[in-house]
Amino acid sequence: MRPELNQSTAICDWVTLLHDAARTGGLGLRSTHAPSRVRWQLRIGRSIRGAPVLGGETLYLASIEGTLYAVDVTVGRASWIFQGSGRAHSTPSICGPKVLFGCDDGKVYAIDHASGKKLWAASTQGEVWTSLVTRNGVGYFGCADTNFYAVDLETGTVQWKTPLGGKIYSTAYVAETQLYVGCGDGRLYSLDRANGRVLWSAQTGEAIDSSPAVAGDRVVVGSEDFYVYALDARTGAVRWKHATGLGIASSPAVSHGVAVVGSKDGYLYAIDIQSGELYWRVQAGEVVTAPPVFGQEVVCVQAAGLVAFEITTGKMVWKAGLGGAVQSAPVLSGNLIYLSSQDGEVYALE
């Protein structure tokens, strides 16, 4: 029997990429062990760029062909699919009974989690690669048409939109009164959540694809200018920045007072959020563009495969040669790990 999801969109908050700053998909910090076998494998056959998300016993993921899959994790089979009208790079998000995702043709969809039926679609003029984030019944997302949108989650009606200075491939972080989002013009913007007014913006040296994470009074984000930045959440003042070897498309995960982020130089960087001190740097693959995910004592990231590192030391504790990814991240769910790969495979590891 399918566990019921929260039926109210008014009280669901999915405030950032993969739900929370630790990128856990709303599952919290779970104890995670080295997987020893594949419980099931599902071949989608189409490349999967974004990450899967878990709601109850259903895994939701979008293939590049624009198909949203609902996979029953008890058996590893799709219980329904929904075909969007364009390619999809977006990582889905969940709000009550709705699964939300964007397509390259500018459509954003709300799909009923149980039936796979479309509840509404909103239209924009550019690609929507970002995840929709939600707070108090409103959905927020950026678009390659250079606008940032707020939509009513019940109807999909646009409440406001704010033009920014470039294309938006960064998923926003929505705090209580303001939200934060990176932009192709190299700026991190803070907008008033109520009306979209720009409160401040901070310039970096290149486009920001990375999705910001917020911890206390700090906003942490990576830039294609090779740097990780920590900005004052109220003013946008740069508190510290740390150089990596190449551009950053990975989104920082934050927990335990530490921000962990990947760089295209192939390394993961763990940095103290307050001081900017580098705790450790470790090679995770040749290129890291995906967001790390925190477990209870480990941080995991998908590069050429899935790798887990000890949070305190950066020591690699296990590696699974599955799940080559662009922007995908594992779902750490107790004894099981779910992951998707850019070559179109979905795995349940135990």
Added chain:
Amino acid sequence: MDRRAFVKSTLLGGPGLVFQVDQGVPAQVSLPQPPPIEVHGGAGVKATPLSMPGLYPGRVVEVSAPQAIQSNRVSQPVVARMIERGLKELTEEKSLCAAWSKFVQATDVVGIKINPSGAPACCSSPEIIREIIRGLECVGVPKQNIVVWDRYAYEIDIGGYQSLLPPGVEIVGIEAGVGDVSGYDLNIYCEANFFGEWETRSYMADVAAHRVTKLINVPTTKDHSASGVTGCLKNLGYGTFNNVARSHRAPYSFTNPLIGLMCSAEPLRSKAVLHIMDGMRLVWHGGPLTQIGDFIEQVGTVFIGTDPVALDTMELQAVESKRRQKGVPSVWEHNPKSITTSNDEFFRDPSKNLFYRQPGHIQAADKLGLGISDLKRIDHRIVETG
């Protein structure tokens, strides 16, 4: 060399070209001969003065600026000066817009063929693409009529071109997944059976065949494990036709003559009017995919011309020079002891290779009339800029 080419009618009724070639260099091993290759180009295309080798056969402008790349970051202002200086030198025009107007008009739909293979360590620099877009706008081409493209959407995603290039410019990755042929014209193809593969045709991308009216080629400067070097010809041919990996199966490679033949196919030959080779970084081993910094020099160079053969000849010189400097074998090396079957060994040991490389595709393209490979006839202009 004993190359011969002849034209024959095909069953489809269109013009076809069958090409046979020997390996072109004294081999230290006995290498198999490539099979006949049939080229079925698009019908009704007439060559123009812009068709390869274009307006300036044999001319290569090499623009160097050591400060163009520092700490592995490419400088936008320096690249802007390099492109301007190089294009003025190539065309002998006084203004940048006048130089661009030699190649494109406001009514053109312009494709920019990037090389994201090897991203992020070495791929077509977004800074160079931005300057090309600025140049096209200077002659009146609207952003909506500019298409940046390559075959592999995945590699474009890794390179981050979507956010790094300006709004309005379309970015197209033809193949969203393995085996996706929906973006190709099934009537324009090269056909050969190299190794008994089941699919013996390689089709031309729709975007090149139909969508764009002009094409700016932006290859990178790299060695290549099968073809010796990548460059203008390989970026154009193997980046426009699908199903090309079948031309090399370790340790043998038939990239010569397939690369040149693909570039000779219309309308590709007529649409590729300018080549701006990104030499910000030079990969001297492990190309085209290496991410190992030890094999990637930060050089800060751009090569500009309309003759892809002359440009690739100069690139080959640069790669060979760097390999000599590093004390590793030439890309022409055909010693069996240099061959490894281990990818790991290949990626870490620059004296090893997976294939008997075949850089003779550059001379083969010369024979096809695509440009000049004779160093004595190449007008190599070296320009330094700050």
